[in-house]
């Protein structure tokens with residue numbers, strides 16, 4: 216008997232590849248040049264897709280339409296903004312993602328990136344490597360976390376894990392979001408410019424997508440001011456990159472620490488010319504430990520559909536209502 220089909224929009228880690236190739240007939244979009252032919256030939260037989268931001272291939276409304284019997288899109292990552300959610304919903308497709316298992320890892324990285332940016336570890340290390348330390352004495356004094364107030368842009372599961380860490384570090388917090396959360400003791404803002412005015416450090420950890428596109432823009436950066444530091448561990452799209460680059464160039468703000476970009480992995484080359492930004496290649500959840508857990512969820516969600524069990528981790532946008 217032929218195996219059911221999975222369409223993967225691109226490369227998957229070996230743990231995922233091994234298991235899906237065992238259970239399914241897998242078609243890899245990254246290995247196929249003629250997508251039209253693929254959809255014409257097997258589109259109606261595709262009930263399962265696996266994808267993730269790392270594949271750099273969006274699951275578009277057009278693709279979803281060409282798979283009329285699609286039932287599940289299993290996303291490698293908690294953020295699923297690379298999938299056309301309204302199109303999936305309209306077709307009754309369940310999108311699953313990988314929440315919770317990466318909270319602590321991403322929070323560790325966010326705090327690491329914050330400290331690295333504030334204390335300029337990149338420049339300090341370059342100073343040592345170049346021999347300047349021995350030649351010219353101690354490295355210049357930097358900004359500090361000690362006199363900062365952090366405004367969290369988004370305060371969901373990962374935001375709270377970051378908040379817990381910063382509380383341990385004795386850093387005062389406030390948060391911006393869609394609504395005030397009853398169990399959160401920190402000052403709440405529904406106006407990002409107002410929070411930027413009152414804080415000097417912003418950490419973005421909120422979903423990407425049309426609702427948050429370009430949220431961190433010129434007015435926000437101007438309100439943040441010359442001591443300002445922006446850390447983005449969410450999605451590149453939540454920042455207006457042209458505004459951020461201009462603010463970094465003109466020293467409207469002090470610096471930025473970025474793990475995510477609008478056009479990954481081909482980031483705006485202007486970032487590379489700036490000396491007041493710490494740049495990471497989207498490594499938030501990127502430890503073997505955490506990626507194994509995420510990868511297993513990708514597989515287990517696909518297997519759940521194969522065995523007609525409820526998916527483990529459907530997204531809130533596409534709750535499971537039965538197969």
Ligand code: 8YV
Nearest residue numbers: 267268269291292293294500
């Ligand atoms: C992954 C992420 O790097 O979970 C997310 O939303 O951004 C990261 O953990 C990414 O999803 C890999 O595709």
